[in-house]
Amino acid sequence: ADYAVTGNFSNIAYKEAQKYGQISLAASSADRNHTYIPAQDQLKLDPGASYFYYCANNTIYGTEWQYVPDTGDVPIVCDMSSDILSRPVDVSKYGIIFAGAQKNMAPAGLTVAIVREDLAGHELPCTPLMMNYKTMIDKDSMYNTPPCWCIYMLGLVLEWLEGQGGVPGMEAIKHGKASMLYDVIDNSRLFTCAVEKDSRSDMNVVFRTGSDELDAKFVKESTAAGFTNLKGHRSVGGMRASIYNAMPVEGVEKLCDFIKAFERAN
Numbered sequence: 001a002d003y004a005v006t007g008n009f010s011n012i013a014y015k016e017a018q019k020y021g022q023i024s025l026a027a028s029s030a031d032r033n034h035t036y037i038p039a040q041d042q043l044k045l046d047p048g049a050s051y052f053y054y055c056a057n058n059t060i061y062g063t064e065w066q067y068v069p070d071t072g073d074v075p076i077v078c079d080m081s082s083d084i085l086s087r088p089v090d091v092s093k094y095g096i097i098f099a100g101a102q103k104n105m106a107p108a109g110l111t112v113a114i115v116r117e118d119l120a121g122h123e124l125p126c127t128p129l130m131m132n133y134k135t136m137i138d139k140d141s142m143y144n145t146p147p148c149w150c151i152y153m154l155g156l157v158l159e160w161l162e163g164q165g166g167v168p169g170m171e172a173i174k175h176g177k178a179s180m181l182y183d184v185i186d187n188s189r190l191f192t193c194a195v196e197k198d199s200r201s202d203m204n205v206v207f208r209t210g211s212d213e214l215d216a217k218f219v220k221e222s223t224a225a226g227f228t229n230l231k232g233h234r235s236v237g238g239m240r241a242s243i244y245n246a247m248p249v250e251g252v253e254k255l256c257d258f259i260k261a262f263e264r265a266n
């Protein structure tokens with residue numbers, strides 16, 4: 001299988017996969033600390049690969065794939081945990097899409113998998129029954145007792161999403177939120193975003209001042225002002241605003257005001 005490593009979770013997946021088969025590194029953005037998404041012509045694709053794997057959105061580095069790779073006949077497997085339901089997806093381009101529910105869908109404990117049915121049933125003999133998509137398909141996702149409460153909550157979230165105009169409606173809302181924040185950062189003389197413009201994530205906006213002391217001050221003062229979890233991941237530092245579907249526009253507007261006020265004061 002071919003793997004594109006663009007951040008933490010795809011790197012973990014790349015390493016885990018090596019326990020089960022012959023895995024190639026189709027692309028890596030590690031050379032520039034994962035501040036960009038490799039372009040189509042940078043992907044080293046093996047036409048004989050069983051599948052191509054990538055992670056659609058990278059929460060720590062604040063990058064997001066803005067295109068679906070063209071892999072010819074090789075099925076695409078995609079981890080959409082952190083941006084599913086934030087933009088329309090042409091499901092027919094994928095072999096397997098999977099997403100943990102805990103970012104845009106429902107409480108932790110549930111994973112949504114969209115599997116091309118002809119791909120199921122070709123698992124390695126060592127695959128545990130529980131991890132076999134064929135088992136889940138044959139049993140209508142109820143081979144074991146499913147996490148009923150999470151599924152119920154997902155149902156409520158999907159109803160709410162329909163009220164927002166469905167996935168196309170949410171795409172407009174989330175893109176508006178992210179653009180508002182990137183505009184403030186790009187027009188700032190204090191804050192910068194290191195991510196290349198065509199690779200920026202609409203879900204996780206990373207920014208920094210360039211000074212560890214000022215970053216720490218920003219985190220402290222924003223926390224005191226009621227903004228939670230703005231501290232960047234320890235592996236990259238700086239700040240990160242995770243503005244998943246549930247974050248209202250008003251929250252981002254308030255953060256923009258806070259950023260501008262902090263800049264004036266510092």
Ligand SMILES: *Cc1c(COP(=O)(O)O)cnc(C)c1O
Nearest residue numbers: 009055057059079081082100102
């Ligand atoms: C959040 C996330 C996961 C799951 O990580 P948890 O620590 O269980 O929340 C997996 N893949 C991606 C792409 C993610 O963003």
